[in-house]
Amino acid sequence: MAGSTAADPICTDEPLLRLESLKVYFRAARGLVRAVDGVSVALERGRTLGIVGESGSGKSVLARSVLRLLPERSTIQTGGRILFDGQDLCRLSESELRRIRGRRIAMVFQDPMTSLNPVIPIGRQIAQVLKYHLGMAPKAASARALDLLASVGVPSPRQRLEEFPHQLSGGMRQRVMIALALACDPELLIADEPTTALDVTVQAQILDLLHRQQNERGMTLILISHDLGVVAKLADRIAVMYAGRIVEQASAEALFGDMRMPYTAALFRSIPKLANPSHTRLEAIDGRPPDLAGELRGCRFAPRCRFAGDRCRDEEPPLGRKPPDHEYACWHPMHLTARGGNA
Amino acid sequence: MSADVLEGLEAIARTEARRRRRSIVDFMLLWAPIAWLVLVVGAAALADWLPLPSPNDQDLADILATPGSVHLFGGDSLGRDVLARTIFALRISLVAGVGAVAIGLVVGGLVGTLAGYFGGRVESVAMGAMDIVLAFPPLVLAIAITSGAGPALLKVILAIGVLFVPAFARIARANTLVFGNKEFVLAAHAMGMRHSRIILSEILPNLVPPLLVYSLLMVAVAIVAEASLSFLGLSVPPPAPSLGSMIAAEQRNVLDAPFVVFFPAAVLFLTVLTLNMAGEQVSRRLQVREQLL
Amino acid sequence: MPDMIENQPHTVEPILRVERLVKQYAVRRRTVHAVSDVSFDVMPGETLGLVGESGCGKSTVGRAILQLPPPTSGRVVFEGHNLCGLTGQALRAIRPRLQMVFQDPISSLNPRRHIADIVAAPLTLSFGIAPAERDRLVREMLEAVGLEAKTVWSMHPHELSGGQCQRVSLARALILKPRLIVCDEAVSSLDVSVQAQILNLLEDMKARFDLSLLFIAHDLAVVKNISDRIAVMYLGKLCEIAPSDELYAGPRHPYTKALLSSIPSPDPKAKGSTDPAIEGDLPSPFHPPSGCRFRTRCPRAQPLCTQQEPPMRVLAQDHFTACHFPLEAS
Known part of the structure; x- marks a missing residue:
């Protein structure tokens, strides 16, 4: 299905939603929490963007900040733009925003x-x-x-x-x-962990429903999940988030065909796969994600990364773009394909 | 990135200043009540050793004496020192308040914890008994208890304490229900712990914060209740001083010598107010910790 | 189901045998049939996975085995003793050998106690253990589950991450050297990367302490990874029991097949089919369907399924299915 939409002529040059180095910080007792720290992403009309990350990676904050649904008192948005259909949502007044919320952009949350x-x-x-x-x-x-x-x-x-x-x-x-x-026939639907609270059989039904509704209405969809499998099912494009940043981003095909960032690969490998014989040793990621209120130096995944070198700990890798359309932030990129991992 | 971080840091600095101002207010809100309570409790506890005239010594020359260096709070209509009487009255108030809360806490806490933990018939019987206590008109119950034989102060404590039991029982039961359903209690069962031990070492520590906060508030209520009963002449008999009876006795002199009523009333008011404030502060601090749990 | 037990050639006695377990609750004068007639064995050193959707009664089975609370009827034979009917001291004497790890890592630890106290709690139940010996055992067990004893010793549960809390739960369960641990959704609330850590830890602990596991979870991929055999439950009944790899390769019960194909695979190649495997929701446990309980959602249901409850039948070595019209072996 991804193939048919990819060739679809309705995908014009101007994306429906474009986030430009978006930063959302929180004030907390332990300091400034950099929940979303410079995220840039573009989503064309009619397409599906999957955002994957573990809890605390900032994916839900990112989703909520698009509609500015975060508590104003404790949130500081220090930078970036949220361009929806050419309009910067950060500059809209509360009443202008209300005309967009629910009408042009709608959200579905985890807990119905x-x-x-x-x-x-x-x-x-x-x-x-x-x-x-x-x-x-x-x-x-x-x-x-x-x-x-x-x-x-x-x-x-x-x-x-x-x-x-x-x-x-x-x-x-x-x-x-x-x-x-x-x-209200929204142009963009943001589904934040829409199936996490549900059983697998019902999850399959809901994913199918989202997919059909999107096709019927030509809607654009952002699907947020901690489950690579859920995202793989629907998304045309996948962004992997870690510690407030996008660490790898590509079309679903390209990403699963060739995972470059060790975090994506580790995330993929730590999922138990049905096809593997039982008692297959899983490759766990040791440690835990960094405290986003603390000092962050170098690559944020470096402390848990098997391939990390001195450069990774000192210098933050930029999100580089590799042709045709694969972005990842890593000094020592690797190659892992989903199929190879499955075989 | 650096420019944005700077901007963020500036925002923090701004809120820091605001927070510092707020923290001074917070500091006063916590420590001023505590200071007053320490003063009151200390005075009441050390009343016998303080350089005060006896609260029951009458001196005709000091009838309705104005406050001054001899009588700091003035003299009452029988020429007794109001300060001394207020301090001795406070002693009775505090003993009555703490005693009544102790009865409510121990009996109510026990009944409520057992009801919440075991449920079923235990719960129906226990909470039914509590409803019966609640259904009694409180004043009638208090008069019934205080009219019996025995030392007056003990009867007052018992009367107020009995009235407090249902409220404590409800709080203990509600919290036991919450914690009793958590998996750590199930895990304790799975280890082979006895009921008595689960209640004591797993559930009770979790009941302490809510019951502590409630107890502080109820001491204040008990003090007011004691004062009201003594105003009605149901507490310690004269000449023993009690805040309520002092106010009641001097009612008719309020226009000539307002201080005779004002000082005991002010002390009563401040004590009750500070107990409430302290309870509020403790509960707020515990809630912050609770959110972390 | 008795025929299933006869058919299984046991040379070794099972460590746990559950026979015709039934658990019913009364909810507002109506009866919930949470578990109806469930039987299975767990062999020494084996991991049996128990899988099903929420509300299928799998957690109730786990708790009924530990008599928390006891089942309505049926037998739970653990190491040769029937636990049902045991009370007081007799039951407490067995408890240390049969432990449980729960789903919610935070709420399964008492928030007001130190980690060391939580892990030591089971030890304090038996008299005559010296404090120094107790501390040594606690330290050893904390290190065994991959925690730095010195660091976590006097911490409170809320200062730890979910994965660390689950390690503490496991240490507490292991400290009395149990023979069988019931893991009730023990990894379900964890992130995948942490889930993998805990699954690996469970495998290590199982080997190190010579344990048997009853691993209850809703995620078939997780269950398959850790289990030797898998029992699939639907609405209070078992549908199928088979060795893990065989269950995956050739499910014979339509529900097992549906469950397998509902799991989203992290491979975009599998994306073409978004068609859900089964429609509708779980029927009400107050009024379970007559005959086969899965028939209301089963694509293969026939009139017979409405009239008669399918018995558990053996279809291949160690492969049992309760279905009138089982799928062909692949």
């Missing part, structure tokens, strides 16, 4: 239980969004809510309209969240 209002029937929650953003009449809004629920695969949607979030299963709630996010 806490993202839905527990005391309002789900039909009314969807209708409210339609009334607020599109100014729809109550009747039209509820009719549209019904259509949306049906389109995301909620069985007997008419009956579900009246139900409360706690009456639904986790998978159904996530479908409702997706319906809510799709209500």
